Amino acid sequence: MYCTGGIRCEKASAYMLHKGFKNVFHLEGGIINYARQAKELDLEPKFIGKNFVFDNRLGERITEDVIAKCHQCGMPCDTHTNCLNDSCHLLFIQCSSCAEKFDGCCSQDCKDTKHLPVERQKELRQGLDNGQKIFNKSKQRLRPRLDEMNGL
Ligand SMILES: [Zn+2]
Ligand SMILES: [Zn+2]
Structure with missing residues (x-):
């Protein structure tokens, strides 16, 4: 589970801890920093596809995988x-x-x-x-x- 705004992940992790999960962690610096670090260290990212962002770009490509589909015709697409x-x-x-x-x-x-x-x-x-x-x-x-x- 991930979010880019730091709100849903805060709520979700608090909820999971409340429900008794012990191994709950946050990615330091969030998903964008994670992608950057993975690239710098030449590690294969565990996050695949495109990361939705709330600015005009509407997305930041992490890997070349396309895991979404066009809402209109169903073809693989993540734009x-x-x-x-x-x-x-x-x-x-x-x-x-x-x-x-x-x-x-x-x-x-x-x-x-x-x-x-x-x-x-x-x-x-x-x-x-x-x-x-x-x-x-x-x-x-x-x-x-x-x-x-x-x-x-
Ligand atoms: Zn419309
Ligand atoms: Zn289409």
Whole structure:
């Protein structure tokens, strides 16, 4: 288990100690420092793949392994992106061919919205709840379809 913010790992380790686990350790300097040290010492890192980070890079490659999948087509991919529809901005994993197909958006619905005039987009954005969203292939069905909305 790892986290990059120093919050979840603190909670998780305290919880594990509370539950009676004895061998609970923290990596000094966190996962980023660990990756750096492993590289310097030419050790094979136990962490494989990409480390998600909260700045614009959205990820720091540790090894060349790709252990995630594109959320849209399921192909091996570990590139995080934010949906380019301004009223969505969902954080999800998207391969380059899906990025092209969906114009950087998480769904056909968002792609359609992205191509509407900006004023119309602002109208549609009102009242939208963008709380804790996760990628969901069926989300288009939870909202009225754009063509229905346009027909009103
Ligand atoms: Zn894809
Ligand atoms: Zn979206």
